[in-house]
Amino acid sequence: MMVNSTLRWLVWTLVLTACDNVTETSDVAYDPRFENDVLDIYRPPPASTPRPAVLVIHGGGWTEGIYRSSLSNQAEQLAQAGYVTFNVEYRLTPNGGQYPHAVQDSYCALAYARAHASELDIDPARIAGLGYSAGGHLVSMLGVDLDAEVQPDCDVAGGAPVAPLAAVVTGAGPEDMAALPQASAVTMFLGGSVSDFPERYHAASPLSHVAAGDPPYLFVSGDDDWFVNFDAQDAPMQAALAAVGTPTHVLRVPGGGHIFNRGVDGADWELPLTSIDTPEAQAAMIDFLDHTIGPPP
Helix, strand or coil: CHHHHHHHHHHHHHHHHHCCCCEEEEEEECCCCCCCCEEEEEECCCCCCCEEEEEEECCCCCECCCCHHHHHHHHHHHHHCCCEEEEECCCCECCCCCCCHHHHHHHHHHHHHHHCHHHHCEEEEEEEEEEECHHHHHHHHHCCCCCCCCCCCCCCCCCCCCCCCCEEEEECCCCCHHHCCCCHHHHHHHCCCCCCCHHHHHHCCHHHHCCCCCCCEEEEEECCCCCCCCCCCHHHHHHHHHHCCCCEEEEEECCCCCCCEECCCCCCEECCCCHHHCHHHHHHHHHHHHHHCCCCC
16 A cells, blocks of 8 residues: 555655745744744645645754754655645753643644644644654654643643644654663753653653554654664554554664664665655655545545
8 A cells, every 4th residue: 555655755756846836834933922932834735625734843852953944854745745734843952942841832833733724724633743853752742642741831722632643653752761861862851860850751751641542653763773772762652552552653764873874885874864764764654644644635
C-alpha cells in the first residue's frame, strides 16, 4: 500500500520545482501573551471538502538556537501534498520554555488550529502532529491525554481540555526523560536532575501517560542516533502503546544519526540533516498520514 503514497510523494516533490500553489501566512499569534508563540500556516488551494492538517514542531533541545525555520521545508512539502500545515514556534529555554510551558504552548497551537478549522478549511478531527527531537517529544505529549498539570493555560479552547492529536509522527523524540539523566538540554528543560525532580521527569515523559484510546504513532529513528536511542526511548513507548491496543509503526533509517546521517560508504557523514529528511522517511510519513487521518481531497 505504501507504493501509491510513495509515488504521490514523488509527484508532489516534483511539483515543488514546477510551481507554487501553496499560500503561506507567517507569524500568526496563537497565544498573544507570549512573543514566541507564533506559527506559520501553509495552505493548499481550496478543496471540495475540509482538508486534514498537520502540526509541525521543531527540535533543538527545547533551547534557543534552533527555530521553526528548520522545518519550513517539511511544512511546505506537506502542504504541497495537500495538508494544511502549521509550523509552530514555542517558548524555549532559558527564556520561559521550561517544562511545562513548551508542552502547554504546543497544546495551545493545537487548540488554535481546531478553533480556526472552519475559516482554514480543515477537519478539526483530522489533525496529526509531526516533530523531530524535542519537537518529537512535544508531539508525542500531544498524542496522550495529560493530567491537569500539563493541560494548556491559554483561553483559546474556552477553558475546556484539549483533545489529543489524531495521529503522531515522532522523529527521534524522547519518550522517557529519566533515561536521559546526563543530557544538559533535558536538565535545563526540567530545571534540574532526575534525583532533584523525579515526579517532574515522570510527568514530562509521554511514556508515563500512555492509555487506551491513544492515537496511532509512527516512530522514525536512525540506527546511529547516539542521543535518542531507539531501544531506550522508542521501543518502550511502542511496547506500551501496543499493550493498550494502539496501532504503532516504526521506521529505522540505516546510518541515520541524530543530526547527520552516515554516508553510503559507512564512513562519512552527509546531508540530509535528520532521519525524517530521508526519502524513505518522507514516503513512510505520507503513507502513515494517508492511512490514519486520511488522504487530502
